[in-house]
Structures are given as structure tokens and as C-alpha cells.
Amino acid sequence: MKKIIFFSIIFFTIYGPLQAQESKTIRVKSGNDPVRVIPMSDKYRFARFTDGKIYYVNSVSAGKLNYSILLGEIHFIGPKQDTLSLANEQLIKKVSIGESNFYYAKEKGYVEEIADFNNIKLGISQIIHMVNSEKEGAYDQSTGVASIRSYKSLATGNSSLQRLQLKGDILLAKRVNYFLIDQNSRIHIASKANFLKVYAKHKKMIATYIKQEMIDFKSEKDLRKLLSFCNQLS
Template structure:
């Protein structure tokens, strides 16, 4: 009810459609070997129906959640995160699936036991680890991993030159059809960030850790030299944050 009150103006405040362009070298054969969850979309398929519902959402079903605002009372509803759109959605009183609007007013969103934040530059992120001075957060979305040329007899070729694909998101819980003369391979992409208690974002690089913990630069530099760290590995990022959090204040 409260979500409906705050967001019934969704169609009036529809975000301007943004064309996201992805340019990648095609490596679909390698991708299929490395990522069993890669999804192939046939040429000229309506993207709205291309990605299975089970892969499209963070949770199998919409869950009870709470949206907390900076300057308004919290609101509750059935919520879910849509990987395909990069938006938090809710079920209206009429069971329609709608996306939250006016995200800048949102302080945080709790869905079940998970916490989400909205940032203008990065969109929605999920908190996956909590430390005294920082959070580890992740942004998960589908990305175009490969685009294949249309070969003879209308078949899609697994080898192709670099291609550009346009995906149009209306920001109103919908996407438009991809115009492509070949199959498109999507993969679920995770991008990690460090976030301080004031919701400022830092890259998960050595420089990002040094900025987040500026009084311990020497100790952090030595730690990075001593450890074999993969800064795209979630467990390694947690390990570094744990080390930084245990440094003397």
C-alpha cells in the first residue's frame, strides 16, 4: 500500500530510455566452457521473454521487504531485484510488476535478510559483507558477452569480428527488442565495490583500499606484497577487508 502511494507516479516519472552499448570481442566457445549459466538469445528475439524468469530475478519469488527513505516513513511490499533491468521491483495491489522510482530518495532496501542500496553512478548494489568501517557490495547484471554473425543458411556463426549491440531500457520495467543479425550470448556479471558508512564508493583495487583506510597505507602495501590476491575474487576481497578492519585504530 505504501509503496503504491510513493510510486504510483511511475509512468509520469519514467526515466529517459538509455541505450547501453557493449563492445566485446566474441569468445562464445570459451565462454560456454567457463560459464554454464551463459544464455544464448536468438537473433531478433524480444529480450523481454528471452531470459528465463528463474535467471532474471534475485529470488525465486517476490519476498516481503522494506524500503527506507531519507525523508519519509518506510514502506513495505513484496520485492525482488531484476538482474535484467538492474532495478528493484515490487508487486502492486493489482499484482502488476513495477519498478521503484525516485531512487535518490531511498536510503536502503531490505529484502528478506539482504540489504540493497542505490547510487546514482552505480545503480543498485547488494551488501554482501559488513565491517566496522566499510561494506563490500556487489552489482549484478546481465551483460552482452558475445555476438555472433549470421552465417549461411540462417545459422549463427560462433566466430565473429567485434560487433556492437544496442539494448534499450525504458526504465519502466521493460526492454525493447535487440536488433542483431546473429545470436547474442548473455552472462551474469558481478562488479564489486567498497562502500564506507557514508555510502561513498571505492574501487576494489589496492588504491581503493588505501583511500578507504588512509592511516594504514604501509601495512596495506605490505599485505598486498605478501599475499597472492585476486581482486575479482569475493573471498579474497573479504579477506583484505578483514585484515584492514583488524588494524589498530
């Protein structure tokens, strides 16, 4: 996976502690490369690379884009039809892929907008994590006993896939986190504290509503419900 820097004249050719949900697990047999064996539908947000744009601080570029759930990166098709990942992510204001918009924050990665409540948006991040790995047993057979490794991201600091040194099968799952995106495109983890921060003028009413409705901050349905209530107060 290569990183390149974009300028407007060039054609197109991961995280602190979060509240998260895990989806179905994917087993990768010992010795296999996750990038090669995981189906496209599980490792990318979209079924195919789609027309999109990257809005930098001082420029805009366009190309065929997709979001890699496996690596937490925006990928594009290069001039040689190879798959490349974006560099200089700190200069990105927004990425549009088809009808979907993604925002970037260094400590949180890419967050996709899934609902807009006037000035505040609800966002979601999706990335594949290692749930656990199974230790190798006698005669190179997987024992089925979970190792002490748990919930480690497959993406390293430079966004390349980790070399998994542990022998034995690994189990992967998609981790989902929810966020608030404010009017300045700043990204906040969806939590009670951040709701009260973003809607500071209505803290008391919102705190009461959260308690009465028993809002689950890991539930998209509950977050939409809470945002609808907050939007009525604004």
C-alpha cells in the same frame, strides 16, 4: 516496464569501467525476447518476490520486492499484480529484501551487502550483459562467428531493455563486480586505490599486505581476507 514515484502514503502495491567476472553464458535465439525466454532463476536475484522495504531520504515504503539481474533494477508487485520498477532512485538510502540489503549509486547501480566489517561493508553487483552476438548467416542461420559487439549492458539509461537490432543469436552472461560501502553508505569500486582511501590511516601496512598476499580484487575470498586484515587495524 513502468516507473512510478513513491511517497510514504503510497502502498506498494548502469556503468563506468569496473573489474568484473563473467559467469556461464545464456544463448537467446534470434528474434526471441530475453525478458520472456530467460528463466526466473537467471534474471532475478531471488526465486520469488519477497517482503521488503525501501528507505527513502524522508520516508519508508514496503511491498513485495526483487532485484532484476537482467535490468539492474529493484522490481515490485503493483496493485494490479503487474511488475513495476522503482523511480527516483537518487532518493533511496537503502532497500531491504528479506535479510538482504541493497544500496544505490547512480554510476554503479544497486549493490548488495554481502559482509559487514564494522563500519565498512563488502558489496556485490550483478547484472546481465551481452557478451557477444552472432551474425546472421545464409538462409537466416546463425553463423557462430562473434560480432564486433561485446560487453554491452542490456539496460538502457531509462532502465528499459534495449531493442536488439542485430539479427542472429545473442550470448548473455552475468557480470559480477565487488565494492566497498563506507560508513556514510558511499559506494567505492573494490580496488587497491580505494582500500587505501577508505583506510587512509593505515595505507602503508595495507599496501604491503596487498603485495605480500597477492590480493585479487575480483575474488570475493581475497576481498574478505583483506577486509578482515583492515578491520584488525581499525
